Amino acid sequence: MRLTRLVPTRLLGSSGFAAIGRRVFPRADLLLQRLSRGRVSLTAAAGMPLLLLETVGRRTGEARITPLTYATQGSDFLVAGSNWGQERQPGWALNLLAKPEAVVDLHGSRIPVTSRQLHDAERAAAWSLLLEIWPAYDQYVRRVHETSDREIMVFRLERE
Template structure:
């Protein structure tokens, strides 16, 4: 029920602004639960860790995802802002990343979807989160990147957060 409500309000501009403010808290919750709970547990979510394209440091972000066979499909919607999110720019520069999902840390390769595959994945994404259509309009029609995160290894239990 709460997930359905969230899907409905996801179209409103205030929701995107509010949700952006919650991302830092979501990162902490994701780290403390080793990726088991992100996006307030309302939608299938993961934490992606990329390498900063300028800093070279690890950067972690919670994201909604849909499954496509063994891969995780994510979108660089940035809540409908006119610029791409940093994590998307990071995987364009270096497609090697890890995801924490359901308590497992899995190495992945981020493949940018295009053409018919992008169209197919778009349909999966908007079925899960219809507000993505609104985000495209808000972003001024800019191409929003869709990535297929393909596992490159078996994965292992997500690391416990540091004490304290």
């Protein structure tokens, strides 16, 4: 059963849930993914798909791994730079803008991808698919617009 069916979207998109979620989910998912070789994650247990995105740090040049909820379109992955509704862009999104080549780890399989930021109609179509997976993204948009003028970036991760 998906978490979004058990808990109202308004609560899942709240700043309180985000404050806890951004501290708990990424760390727990990374640990569980490593220990289980990609078979177990907290996010997946809540009924949402999870991938690990490996980017290259734009300042450090070091590998950075981020667990992300995603949607699919064909063989591509769609991800949103929501940063849990915070006013700043997430580091992984800025890393993709600097270097679009990345690796997706999906259930222990490493998949080389090239990222592309989506705009206009293509972004709107991807956003609809992402909302099906995590309806709280709309709450994040409202919160982001209250604190900044940033737009939540949406990326297509195309398999190489």
